[in-house]
Structures are given as structure tokens and as C-alpha cells.
Amino acid sequence: MRRDFVVRLRIQPVQGLAQLQRLVGLVKLVHDEPGHPFGQWSVIADLWSIPDEHGLAQAWLDFASPDAPNMKIVPGETFPLFVGPNQVADVEVLLTPRREPAT
Helix, strand or coil: CCCCCEEEEEEEECCCCCCCCCCEECCCCCCCCCCCCCEEEEEEEEECCCCCCCCCEEEEEEEEECCCCHCCCCCCCCCEEECCCCEEEEEEECCCCEEEEEE
């Protein structure tokens, strides 16, 4: 599996999430393409360890769709992560995929 982003998750205090190692859900991005106006992209977050006492955990975040706007996401960007209708975490991008310089 390719690894898109290194992120920090701030997980909401929801019962059952304290011991999780993987989150599968949707993210909403503020700079979405016109053809995807609601900004719902399927993602998989593989946590490096269980969340700490503050609900923080680092993780790999991978988009399920090859059409996701990976190149528009920059370090420091934040967005919500939803499972069903519930926001379960805030995502902060720490590292983005390596990009080749334009020629």
C-alpha cells in the first residue's frame, strides 16, 4: 500500500476509540474540485500507536481514490474525519508525499 501522508489525529472522546489502530472514514476538504462539491473523500488512517491520554496519535493517512486532490494538501492543513455522520477526529497534516520539482 502506498503511504500518502503522515498526520496527527486528535481523536474525539468516544467510547471504543481509545484502543483503535485503524480508522476508515470520510474527510471533508476546503479546496475541493468543482465536481466534488461536498468534499467527502474515503480515507484509511493507520495509527502508529493507540491514542495517548489526550486523544493524540500519529498515523499514515491514505486516500482510497486515485482522484483525491493529494497535491493540494500541504503540511499544517487541518480537516475533520467522519465515520458515518459523526466527526471522530481532527486531522493535522505533518508530511505530504514527496513531489518531484516542476521542469
